[in-house]
Amino acid sequence: MELKRVVVTGLGALTPIGNNIEEYWEGLVNGKSGSAPITYFDTDKFKTKFACEIKNFKVEDYFDRKEARKLDKFAQYALVASDEAIQDSGLDLDTIDKLRVGVIWGAGIGGLETFQDEVLAFGKGDGTPRFNPFFIPKMIADIAPGNISIKHGFMGPNYTTVSACASAANALIDALNYIRLGHSDVIVTGGSEAAVAPAGMGGFNAMHALSTRNESPETASRPFDATRDGFVLGEGAGALILEEYEHAKARGAKIYAEVVGGGLSSDAHHMTAPHPEGIGVVAVMENCLRNAELKPEDVDHINTHGTSTPLGDVAELKAIKKVFGDHAKSININSTKSMTGHLLGAAGAVEAIASILAMKHGIVPPTINHEVADENIDPELNLTLNKAQKRDVKVAMSNTFGFGGHNACVIFRKLE
16 A cells, blocks of 8 residues: 655644743754753752753643643643644644544653652551542553543544653654554644653662763753763653645645654663664664665754763764764764753654754754763764754654663655
């Protein structure tokens, strides 16, 4: 059967550097750091005292008090970002066939803060199981797409993908394939996460995964820099409206880009560390190029996973050199995590959006906070260091990898 073409017709974002698409893009091109001291809880006894929190987010601006009490932060973020994307898409919700509209969402953890608070409260009690009746529906990871579909009446496929930090990219690829195969006309996809909580910070600190650059949090996320010491935890959501091309064209929709391919692979190596030679990353990019029916030299821009960890950054760049050969030197490579921090299950969505906006505006956002060259990284690679660069991006790739060795890669193409 002939596969349907799939395009992006709407975008929504709630990030540590901007609470909507316009603010997010402005933050990206200006090299804005979202990292700052944590305001949500007392960090006095924590190794890491900073994170990339959402700024100036007032729940009452989006939800009434009764509704807000039923939603963990990660679900609140999902609803806010998806609402922006739906509005941006121009979909007529009164006339669209809602049986043909789905919601496929990514979350690596889900309602961590809800789980933490309920268990702590139980532990302080006398053993009587007094739990909030909304404990379970607030905490489960699949509740975000459930709430999006309930709000808008979307009755197509509805579920959450969970693959740690690759979750949102997996959701994007699933959405792409559902539409390609003709099962849906439109899918709201993306991801959200809200793990900046004592359990999240303490857990990642225990793994030695987080930067401890407490004296300069705004420069702590420094992908590819020789002095990098771990990632910076972020939170937020990214949402994309994926739509069958002819369906979008028939209603005169604005089209940002075409989604031309998705690739998956596994490192099959270690619970948290990448393979040092990036074997799984080589496989996922090759799989994605093959799926998109593109050659390595077609790619202009790669938004890397680039978390700012000592092992991960080097392994990914080694893999890029192996897949792209000499052409790797001609690609604008960057890591927007240098600005947003690591949004875990939402990373694949916010970074896909950054790739699409780079294509739209002809500007590749920078990798900020780079000061010291790493001798393990090829100096001829263009890592878009510290300042945005103008570039006519026709094809952009977005890489996302998760603990457990989950690798996902998505390719977007400018629609001529």
